[in-house]
Amino acid sequence: xxxxxxxxxxxxxxxxxxxxxxxxxxxxxxxxxxxxxxxxxxxxxxxxxxxxxxxxxxxxxxxxxxxxxxxxxxxxxxxxxxxxxxxxxxxxxxxxxxxxxxxxxxxxxxxxxxxxxxxxxxxxxxxxxxxxxxxxxxxxxxxxxxxxxxxxxxxxxxxxxxxxxxxxxxxxxxxxxxxxxxxxxxxxxxxxxxxxxxxxxxxxxxxxxxxxxxxxxxxxxxx
Amino acid sequence: xxxxxxxxxxxxxxxxxxxxxxxxxxxxxxxxxxxxxxxxxxxxxxxxxxxxxxxxxxxxxxxxxxxxxxxxxxxxxxxxxxxxxxxxxxxxxxxxxxxxxxxxxxxxxxxxxxxxxxxxxxxxxxxxxxxxxxxxxxxxxxxxxxxxxxxxxxxxxxxxxxxxxxxxxxxxxxxxxxxxxxxxxxxxxxxxxxxxxxxxxxxxxxxxxxxxxxxxxxxxxxxxxxxxxxxxxxxxxxxxxxxxxxxxxxxxxxxxxxxxxxxxxxxxxxxxxxxxxxxxxxxxxxxxxxxxxxxxxxxxxxxxxxxxxxxxxxxxxxxxxxxxxxxxxxxxxxxxxxxxxxxxxxxxxxxxxxxxxxxxxxxxxxxxxxxxx
Numbered sequence: 001x002x003x004x005x006x007x008x009x010x011x012x013x014x015x016x017x018x019x020x021x022x023x024x025x026x027x028x029x030x031x032x033x034x035x036x037x038x039x040x041x042x043x044x045x046x047x048x049x050x051x052x053x054x055x056x057x058x059x060x061x062x063x064x065x066x067x068x069x070x071x072x073x074x075x076x077x078x079x080x081x082x083x084x085x086x087x088x089x090x091x092x093x094x095x096x097x098x099x100x101x102x103x104x105x106x107x108x109x110x111x112x113x114x115x116x117x118x119x120x121x122x123x124x125x126x127x128x129x130x131x132x133x134x135x136x137x138x139x140x141x142x143x144x145x146x147x148x149x150x151x152x153x154x155x156x157x158x159x160x161x162x163x164x165x166x167x168x169x170x171x172x173x174x175x176x177x178x179x180x181x182x183x184x185x186x187x188x189x190x191x192x193x194x195x196x197x198x199x200x201x202x203x204x205x206x207x208x209x210x211x212x213x214x215x216x217x218x219x220x221x222x223x
Numbered sequence: 224x225x226x227x228x229x230x231x232x233x234x235x236x237x238x239x240x241x242x243x244x245x246x247x248x249x250x251x252x253x254x255x256x257x258x259x260x261x262x263x264x265x266x267x268x269x270x271x272x273x274x275x276x277x278x279x280x281x282x283x284x285x286x287x288x289x290x291x292x293x294x295x296x297x298x299x300x301x302x303x304x305x306x307x308x309x310x311x312x313x314x315x316x317x318x319x320x321x322x323x324x325x326x327x328x329x330x331x332x333x334x335x336x337x338x339x340x341x342x343x344x345x346x347x348x349x350x351x352x353x354x355x356x357x358x359x360x361x362x363x364x365x366x367x368x369x370x371x372x373x374x375x376x377x378x379x380x381x382x383x384x385x386x387x388x389x390x391x392x393x394x395x396x397x398x399x400x401x402x403x404x405x406x407x408x409x410x411x412x413x414x415x416x417x418x419x420x421x422x423x424x425x426x427x428x429x430x431x432x433x434x435x436x437x438x439x440x441x442x443x444x445x446x447x448x449x450x451x452x453x454x455x456x457x458x459x460x461x462x463x464x465x466x467x468x469x470x471x472x473x474x475x476x477x478x479x480x481x482x483x484x485x486x487x488x489x490x491x492x493x494x495x496x497x498x499x500x501x502x503x504x505x506x507x508x509x510x511x512x513x514x515x516x517x518x519x520x521x522x523x524x525x526x527x528x529x530x531x532x533x534x535x536x537x538x539x540x541x542x543x544x545x546x547x548x549x550x551x552x553x554x555x556x557x558x559x560x561x562x563x564x565x566x567x568x569x570x571x572x573x574x575x576x577x578x579x580x581x582x583x584x585x586x587x588x589x590x591x592x593x594x595x596x
Contacts, residue, residue: 056505056589075509082507093502093593097232102224107506115225154506 004065005032005162005194006053011062013048013217018060022048024217025062030196032161035188037205038198040214046198047166049214053196054085054164066162082111086155088184090167092147094139094154100146101126101135104153111158125153129183145176152183163187165197169204181207230519233496241524244488248528248569249535251481255474255565256536256557261543262470264556266463271394273453276313276342279428280438281456282421285449288461291317294417295448297334297405306444308426308437313337314418316408323378328365330379330401332408332418339422343402348373348388356407358387362398377401380411423450478572481528485521485576493517493584500584501592510585517581518574525573529566537562 007030013023023045030036030053038046051057052064055077063070066080081087094103104122112118126132129149139147148168155163165184169177181204188195197204205211213221234241273281282303287293300312316332333339335353343350343360351358359379361371366389369377376383379401392398409415427433434452441450451459458464493500503513540555 051590054505056593078504078507078509080507081505082509085507087505089505089593093498093505095499095502097236098224098228102228105224106503106508109226110507110509110512119224158507 003032004029005034005067006030007065008049008052008059009063009065011052011059011064013045013052013057014060021217023052023059026217026219027062028212028219028222030194033188033192033194035185035195035207035209036197037208037211038196038214039200039202039205039211040220041200044214045217046214048217050164050166050196050198053162054087055080056087082107083158084160084162086158086160086163088148088151088155088163088165088168090170092139092144092151092171094147094150096139099136099138100131100142100150103139103150104157107154107158122153122157125157126150128156129153143176144172145179148172148176148180149183152180152187156187159191160193161191162194163196165195167198167200169199169201177201177204226515227519230516230523233492233499233516234520234523237492237495240488240491244484244524245527245531247484248481248525248573249531251474251477252529252532252565252569253535253539254477256533256562257539257543258470258474259561259565260536260540260555260557262463262467263561264540264544265466266458267556268394268396269460269463270453270456272392272396272400273394273422273456275392275394275397276339276422277424278313278422278453279425279434280423280441280450280452282423282441282445283449283451285447288465290419290460290462291319293419294414295419295421297416297418299445299448300418300421303421303423303441303445306437306441308433308440309423310426311338311424313339313422314405315339315420315422316405316412316414316417317419318408318412320379322369324369326368328369328379328401329396329399330403330408332403332405334405337405338424343390344392345388346391348386351387351402351404353404356404356410357383357385358404359384359407360388360390360402361386362400362402363389363391364395364398365401368399382411478569481525481569482572482576485524485573486579488524489517489521489577489580490583492520493580493587497587497592497595500587501589501595504587504589505593513585514581517584518577521573521575521577521580522570523573525570525576526566528573529569532569533562533566 008026008028011023011026014021038049040046048057052059055072066072101122104125105118108118108121123135126135129152131146131149134142134146169180172180184195187193199205211223212219283290284293284295297314300314303309303312314334318330319327320330321327340350346363351360366372371377371386373386373388375386377386409417425437438450500513537557540557544555
């Protein structure tokens with residue numbers, strides 16, 4: 001594959017001193033600008049794979065290469081997440097004590113010094129996901145769909161080129177799920193970002209240009 | 224949003240716990256300010272009372288811990304007077320008595336020819352009639368707290384004395400004193416021909432070398448006596464040293480407890496906000512920035528605690544000083560520097576207290592934290 005953004009080389013992830021194997025000898029590449037879905041039953045290791053791709057977790061064996069860089073330290077992964085990788089989670093993972101705007105601002109600390117600039121950038125993103133009028137609301141007062149839009153705005157605020165979404169529609173109804181996927185897809189198309197979505201919904205997986213199926217911590221299919 | 228909003232909101236999530244922690248720190252800081260302030264107040268009251276009299280050197284008995292129990296033969300005063308460089312000698316008998324009202328009052332006896340009588344700033348009445356054995360003078364604070372005026376009688380050790388006059392000095396200790404003619408007090412407390420200390424006026428008090436030389440001469444001539452300059456008397460006195468050590472010891476323990484309270488609160492906060500820490504890590508916050516959030520929380524707790532504690536300590540010490548039992552002994556002595564020092568030290572403790580919970584926070588596994596409910 002040409003123009004690879006992320007690559008896993010014989011990656012394994014074990015827990016409890018090897019008694020639990022979440023991922024076993026995974027080798028794969030993800031191309032820049034690719035729209036990839038990862039499917040599989042619960043416990044198949046798809047979320048673990050996503051966490052490893054974003055540096056939230058470290059492999060017990062093997063190595064991960066991101067944009068040609070190998071042996072990435074925890075500090076370097078944090079820097080990559082702050083500037084190049086955006087995460088979207090099933091349970092939104094917004095900070096309840098912060099407003100929608102402040103939640104979107106959070107990743108900008110350390111990237112933008114001036115508070116006013118951070119605020120403006122966050123506001124731009126809220127407008128983009130259609131929630132400018134909800135900027136002062138706290139997550140607890142918003143619907144699931146609105147919360148996920150805020151989470152997407154937060155993931156996009158640093159203009160990442162690699163978006164990782166872990167079951168982004170898992171807590172949403174069908175109509176909202178479609179809207180959220182439309183939003184993610186439009187970002188993928190307009191920004192040419194790499195989009196990796198973990199899902200167990202066939203309809204969502206079928207929208208991707210490539211689908212990887214995980215079973216028992218191994219890749220059972222790549223189409 | 225500024226960085227400070229994150230730790231502030233974090234503390235605001237559990238307002239009751241935050242308030243209780245701040246109160247805990249405030250009590251520790253307040254105790255520190257009140258106790259150390261009290262120790263300094265006592266020292267200042269003593270030094271000021273000596274300054275009022277113009278005393279240059281105070282003569283005490285060597286090895287005595289509690290000054291009030293010391294006794295020196297009165298006739299040593301004549302020998303002291305013979306030493307070259309000594310301008311005037313004034314023997315002074317001092318004791319602490321409890322009046323019928325339960326009030327503790329410092330009493331002091333001066334011989335009729337003592338220069339100390341001339342140092343009094345008499346506001347009402349006159350010096351006692353030294354031919355009578357029934358007259359005393361009251362310091363103004365003593366007069367006010369006892370409610371006695373010129374012509375009234377005060378009962379000391381079952382004997383009534385007539386108030387001949389009231390004087391006012393800047394030193395709170397002198398102001399709270401009853402002054403007797405020396406022989407009257409010696410008879411009353413059954414210490415004939417004895418004094419507690421001698422006050423010395425010397426020829427060149429502003430020339431350190433001459434003062435030192437005179438002290439050496441006096442030390443050689445009177446081996447069992449100690450000659451201390453007025454401004455050093457509080458530092459060299461054993462009772463004051465003991466009181467100071469107790470004040471510092473108790474205050475330090477209080478501050479250590481405050482440190483434990485901060486650590487405990489922040490450990491709970493870190494534990495409860497595990498998910499938030501995971502989110503911050505997931506969106507790219509560095510370990511240092513997460514560390515800074517928790518340390519800032521510790522700093523803020525300490526800052527609010529020290530501000531509240533300073534108010535508490537200053538008010539507490541003034542309240543103590545205003546109590547009738549303490550009048551004449553305490554002159555609140557809290558300097559801005561002292562308050563800033565203790566607030567600064569508490570804030571440093573807050574930062575140190577935040578360090579361990581902060582290290583725990585950055586060791587949290589991000590994936591586990593994101594799953595934490």
